[in-house]
Amino acid sequence: MPYEPPTHTVERSLRATTGAKIVAGVDEVGRGAWAGPVTVCAAITGLRRPPEGLTDSKLLTVKRRTELAETLRSWVTSYALGHASPEEIDDLGMTAALRLAAVRALEGLPVRPDAVILDGKHDYLGAPWRVRTVIKGDQSCVAVAAASVIAKVQRDKMMAELGADHADFGFADNAGYPSPVHRAALEVRGPTPHHRLSWAYLDALPQWRHLKKARTWAEARVPEIEGQLGFDFGPDARTDVPPGAADRATV
Numbered sequence: 673m674p675y676e677p678p679t680h681t682v683e684r685s686l687r688a689t690t691g692a693k694i695v696a697g698v699d700e701v702g703r704g705a706w707a708g709p710v711t712v713c714a715a716i717t718g719l720r721r722p723p724e725g726l727t728d729s730k731l732l733t734v735k736r737r738t739e740l741a742e743t744l745r746s747w748v749t750s751y752a753l754g755h756a757s758p759e760e761i762d763d764l765g766m767t768a769a770l771r772l773a774a775v776r777a778l779e780g781l782p783v784r785p786d787a788v789i790l791d792g793k794h795d796y797l798g799a800p801w802r803v804r805t806v807i808k809g810d811q812s813c814v815a816v817a818a819a820s821v822i823a824k825v826q827r828d829k830m831m832a833e834l835g836a837d838h839a840d841f842g843f844a845d846n847a848g849y850p851s852p853v854h855r856a857a858l859e860v861r862g863p864t865p866h867h868r869l870s871w872a873y874l875d876a877l878p879q880w881r882h883l884k885k886a887r888t889w890a891e892a893r894v895p896e897i898e899g900q901l902g903f904d905f906g907p908d909a910r911t912d913v914p915p916g917a918a919d920r921a922t923v
Contacts, residue, residue, distance in 0.1 A: 696781065697818060698777065699823055700770060717815045722814045752779075788803050790803050840857040841864065
């Protein structure tokens with residue numbers, strides 16, 4: 673499917689209006705998964721022409737995404753990854769966990785950005801960071817698109833490694849997101865140590881419902897977070913799989 677390549681328009685605007693010299697693009701992956709961490713990548717790219725084909729990771733095939741991530745790791749000025757574990761997500765709620773992962777990524781950069789371009793419409797990062805939110809920034813902004821691809825490939829790799837000891841769950845294919853294989857394994861085996869136990873999917877599993885963790889964080893702190901609603905495990909259940917630890921990498 674044809675798509676417009678990302679540009680440096682937002683970064684140029686930030687530089688012109690705020691005086692920012694170093695701008696990082698930030699994107700996350702794993703927000704709506706039932707298992708695994710939420711992963712955030714912060715990438716600094718400067719104003720150079722990006723590699724051909726760069727766009728939102730969800731628009732790329734697995735093969736192309738993997739190849740592009742390898743190119744990006746040496747093309748970007750620098751990048752860093754931050755993760756929030758399933759336990760942290762359960763304890764803090766998704767908004768706070770996203771902020772934790774994003775701060776870990778930003779603090780893992782070799783230089784502190786003067787401004788941050790954050791994918792989406794919600795600023796889950798906040799002060800003291802100077803943030804510009806951009807809806808579909810992973811398609812329109814070079815640095816955010818680069819962060820999107822690197823984060824997705826890294827988290828998919830992590831989930832495949834975690835899945836080696838839990839083959840029935842299909843983590844190498846579904847990356848911890850809901851899928852028929854994932855649901856079937858949950859019904860039979862219950863959640864693994866990598867599952868988020870405050871998620872509502874456990875409400876549909878009577879034999880494992882006792883494992884659910886009560887939420888201690890306010891619901892109002894998690895606006896429009898997908899993937900936390902319950903799912904019907906019956907024959908008409910939805911079967912779509914959204915496209916997609918404390919280790920940090922910099923180049």
